[in-house]
Amino acid sequence: MNILFVADPLASFKIYKDTTFAMMRELQRRGHTVAACEPQHLQWQGGQPVTALVRQIHLTGLPDDWYHVTHQGREALKDFDAVIMRKDPPFDSEYFYATHLLEQAEREGARVFNKPAALRDHPEKLALMEFARYAPPTLVTRSAEAIRHFHAEHRDIILKPLDGMGGMGIFRVGPDGMNLGSIIETLNQGGHTTVMVQRYLPEIVDGDKRLLLIGGKVAPFVLARIPQGGEVRGNLAAGGKGVAQPLSDENRAVAEAIAPVLAARGLLLVGLDMIGNCVTEINVTSPTCFQEITDQTGFDVPAMFVDALEAALAA
Known part of the structure; x- marks a missing residue:
């Protein structure tokens, strides 16, 4: 071919x-x-x-x-x-x-x-809202007041821009609310830019896990991107350490509920990000981590992908 x-x-x-x-x-x-x-x-x-x-x-x-x-x-x-x-x-x-x-x-x-239409229909931050039962409490808004109410309710929160990548623009605000006003001003630019806010998940210390959904199936290993040096972000681009590990039964159950839904929409490859057992992002544009998982575990992720591609083309 x-x-x-x-x-x-x-x-x-x-x-x-x-x-x-x-x-x-x-x-x-x-x-x-x-x-x-x-x-x-x-x-x-x-x-x-x-x-x-x-x-x-x-x-x-x-x-x-x-x-x-x-x-x-x-x-x-x-x-x-x-x-x-x-x-x-x-x-x-x-x-x-x-x-x-x-x-x-x-x-x-x-x-x-x-599939191009599926890429447009699944923006990587917003796509998880369809699967809210598997996500942490999440708010998407331009309203500074709504963000303040969300912080008052959950006390420890993460704020991020919808168009960020590699951990760019992610902030944590704890119970003291330190710098919340400044962070809101920075991210939502006076109400002109939409912001995603999520309850902070302490399980991040064990890694922001990248699960790979390929052809509607879940790869048996994940890459846990573990924050380093006091960082809240586990992204490899932000200095996180990538540690491959077997897919847990709890994560598998969530991923297997989501994978066939997305595959049916023309998403051959999806990068599902999970902290603990909560989905935090659904990445569809250019999911990564094939080589890190393969090098550390011996499981051939590229072969799994090409198998799925060949099967899709034969269908």
Whole structure:
């Protein structure tokens, strides 16, 4: 098969940990052809199919010069067996427009994963609200007054922007309410920006766990991202330590309730974040942690993903 990745620039990949690279490597190992483009390379001219300036690549196995371009040109997305959208957040206007071009490519016959409409319909912070029974008490609002009431009720809270990534812009406010007013001003910008507020979960000391839902099934290992040095954030980008561990029975029960619902909507790969037994985020744009889990446990997450991709394309 010929597989196209829509992703960040190849030169930016840190291949020792990059999940998209791990997907590419497994696909090539199975004899599939790999190509790549960036969202800015997508193009749609009236009366013509959606195209992209594409580079077909061969992975060399070397740590530095890790790929060679074997062919380059403008090609129609519908001519690939699958298009895998792996552009990292933030989900900004350009990402939004890219999903529309990818959806048009779908109408022309392309098979896109994750499904573009599902990417738009499941913003990564807000998506958990549909599954509120599995989440901590959560408020989404622009109202400073509502945030203050939520703090008065729960006493220890986490505030975060809806468009943050990698732990960016996350604040904790304890029972003393120290700096709550300033944090509200910073995040909601006078009522112009929506904020998510959640009850603080002390189980964060054991890690913010990344569960992988692949083809409606749950990977048997998770990556617990454990805060370091007094941080409240476990995100690897914020200095958290990633420790792979077996999926607990309690986490499995929650994940197995959510996984088939999301898979039926065209979300082949989902990163479910859990603290304790509470879901805190549902990541759909570019879930990661394949290599960390595989390296620490021996469980081949990229193989599980490619198995699910091949099954989806055969269906």
